[in-house]
Amino acid sequence: MKRNSVLFGAATMLAAISCLSATPLPQTAVGTDKNVLVSNEDLQVLAGGGLGGTLDGFSTYFWCVDYEHLTALDNPYTANVVALGNWTAEEKNQVQKGNNTNWGLASPDLSVLQRYQVAAYLLSQMSTYQTLTPQTGSVRTADENLQLSLWKVLNQGTPTAVSPSPYNMAPLDAAVSYVQSNPTYGFGAWAVVSGISSGGELTQTARQTFLVALAPVPEPAAYALIGLGLGAVAFIGRKKA
Structure with missing residues (x-):
């Protein structure tokens, strides 16, 4: 007994x-001018997926939401890390992607924050994210479609060079519907990693934007x-x- x-x-x-x-990162990883090092592409899905590395000294996976810019491996830089939440105008400026504001896609009609929320929701459905293991066969195909969906909502259109055929809009439609019905989805659980210094200037000409999961x-x-x-x-x- x-x-x-x-x-x-x-x-x-x-x-x-x-x-x-x-979840992998403590809340202390959120802030300005955090040290970023992307070191591997172990969980790559298409040209995105999960890239391993460290953020503020903590091991994590950076989940690609940016099709328009690339990050070289083993090339440290500083970035803003902004948790999803009721963003101020300054925080909106800090989540810029490269040289554009990455929410120019007219449809669906979503705010800046909602676009990142939709991307986070799509990532949460990805088997590669859930298991931290590369997938094969039909499961990988489903993950690739989810990756394309989040690129579509956060970039200037859907990248076609790597698109599986046919592209299935259903996951994106479901994610948009979910976020619109759950306006605080992802708050405090996801953060945007953007290569911009605390002064709002890009640390280099263009840096890839990622999402990371927070504890x-x-x-x-x-x-x-x-x-x-x-x-x-x-x-x-x-x-x-």
Whole structure:
């Protein structure tokens, strides 16, 4: 019985900790002039997907939302990292992409923020993102269509040179509908990585824009779970003593 109780306490603690560390980057990674290093293309989907590297010293994957610019591997630079949320005018300026504002596509009629929210939602549906494993066959084809969809919403039209045939609009339509019905989707859980200094000037002529996943701020319930687990272990320890 005691052994089962100890296991229960340990499992409770692990569950709580997993709630706190389910996504790769802490909230402290958000801010201006953060150090970026893209070092590999391990999770590439078409010419996008996930590029491995470090942000502010933390290992992460940079998810490509920018078809118009490229980032050279092993070439460090500084970027603004802006979490999705109720953006100020200054934050909108900080999420520029390259030399344009990357929301010029007339249809669908979405705000700057909504376009990034749609891209984040599309990424969340991607098997490559969910498993952090390269995909094959029909699953890869589905991921490629999702990649094209997020490029379409954040670039000047759909890139055709790498398009699977036929291109399926259904995922993009579903993502737009979801974001319009859930206006705070992705808040605090995703951030835009844009190669612009805190002064609003591009660090170089053009830098690729990415999305990164953030660890959410823990809810009070998560702290309660940790407290419950620690309390259970302490209580069992006292009984054994």
